[in-house]
Amino acid sequence: MGMTTRDETTDAERLARYRLMRLSRRFEETVHEQFHDGNVPGPLHLSIGQEAVAIGGCWPLRETDVIVSTHRGHHHCLAKGARADRMMAELLGRADGYSRGRGGSMHIAIPEIGLLGTNGIVGGGLPIGTGAALGLQIDGRDDVAVSFFGEGAAANGVFGEALNTASLWNLPIVFICENNRYVELTPQHVHVAGEIWKRAEGYDMPGVKVDGNDVDAVVETVAAAVDRARAGDGPTLIEAETYRWFGHYAGDKAAYRDEAEVEAGRAGDPLVRTRALLDPVEADLAEAEVEKEIAAALEFALASPIAGEEVLTPGHYAEEVSA
């Protein structure tokens, strides 16, 4: 969709972004309820509060562009075009899920739409995103890769490996650090020295900090980086600052942080900020549509058979292999 500055953003675009953020929010609220009802047979890492980074980060992308996501990636998946119903089915361990119901939240990958995967390993997507960018470059495609990762992953060795080589080879990739201020169960100051976006300078690439709760600002920043990558001018590191509303995983009550901080963090709600710019009647309509989509997704998931032992074996190799 190319470059879109804040001033050029149309009402229709802003409404569409809001609708996607709302879809992600309601998807996660719904699956969170299902978790507490005992219907989610695996871990769940909620991205509530961080929607603007994913929706804004994927907005400038084509379907043939690719992204890699993280353990906290439902919003990235929906932003890249995953269907809410099949995702819900996957999270609920149902046979119609994207991975036959055997993968769950951290193992959703849909190459057909350029989603190379959420990931159970912090930092695990950084080399894969870089590799995808290399493949796109060698293949002569003008598609780009976006690698989402958290501030915790920036402490992993692969962060430096990926940025160094991406810069050396001018790879078509945008690194988006989604800084939600918590790394698993401890605050970021325990993990992060300095500011992550500033590390770009050492790797000889542009580094940009953006308000990750302002979807228009995220779109503008990422679109510029995507255009740069598409033009063959190489990678960009973006740090988007946001806030994780809930614990590290569903069930983590996050007693390690105080109420005042959480309230202040939630006050930056990206959905509230975007909705304030919309025609309220249109926003109401979009929300009603989202409610229908989520209700249908839940209905689809609950109607899908619980994945049974028949899903255990298939699909490990192209042909049948036994040890």
Place this chain on the structure above:
Amino acid sequence: MSTAAVETRSMKFWQGVNQALVEEMDRDERTFLVGEDVARVGGPYGITRGLLDRYGPSRVRDTPISESLLAGLGTGAAAVGMRPIVEIMFFDFAMLAMDQIVNQAAKYRYFTGHSLPLTIRTMCGAGGPNGAQHSQNFEAWFCAVPGLKVVMPSNAADAKGMLKSSIRDEDPTLFIETQGLLTARAEVPLEEDYLVPLGQAAIPREGSDVTVVAIGRMVDRALEAAEQLAADGISVEVLDPRTLSPLDRPAIVESVRKTGRVVVAQDATAPCSIASEVCAIAAESCLAELKTEPVRVTSPFINVPTPVPLAEARAPGVDDIAAALRECAGKGS
């Protein structure tokens, strides 16, 4: 063996690897090669010499020393439709890439249902003056991972034919070369579609009294030991699995049932190794036919020293294999 005349040429192991790379990179533009020092100088042992000139700097790239990234470059590029060949210079360095190989590449089809045609070439330093961080045999570690294939050829012909098969395979394959074999010669078929299928063992010498399952550079030693024993009237069958995952279990079972005796020879240490796996297969599937206990001829559970004479003192030699075979053959008759 086919009786049709096949044009062959005597070739060193590394030349078989090089020829496979050239043929497959000629054949498919989606292939490319990345690794430390692989382009400008053609690798520390010259295995990839000539490829940069032939294919140019986009498809043949020297990389920074970033093994985890290297495996990820292959995984990500394969995920967008390429057929990457990644070189990890020494097998020991694959330890730095474990997440990308084991947690990422090996799981890709399981999560997505899509192919991941990635070939990771590496070299075990056994046979060179490389010491405890450049000579280790980790092949069994990777055989514990569903989704990966593990290949370890013992001669130039298989090196060529199996690397070509690995590159054409739709799943991630770890292809293990061995330094001690790089200059070993064999007759190598020159036909362009000389493919040795993965998952099929070879029996380079048939016999009836005792089976020796030998891996990598132990195959030549086992053949020499077999020749020695033949002089004493003991008939040894040599079985080279070639692919370690998936292991050709039916071939092993058939041979051990036939001879009733099995010795396994490998460079690796014994615990939780391929030798252990072969012994387990013999116990599970050949107990009725076994005339005596299976024997593992391995390196002792100590590190690899740097000077070659010391390293060779540690590794199983022809005499060690011959002695084990002789003792085994003398039992249960």
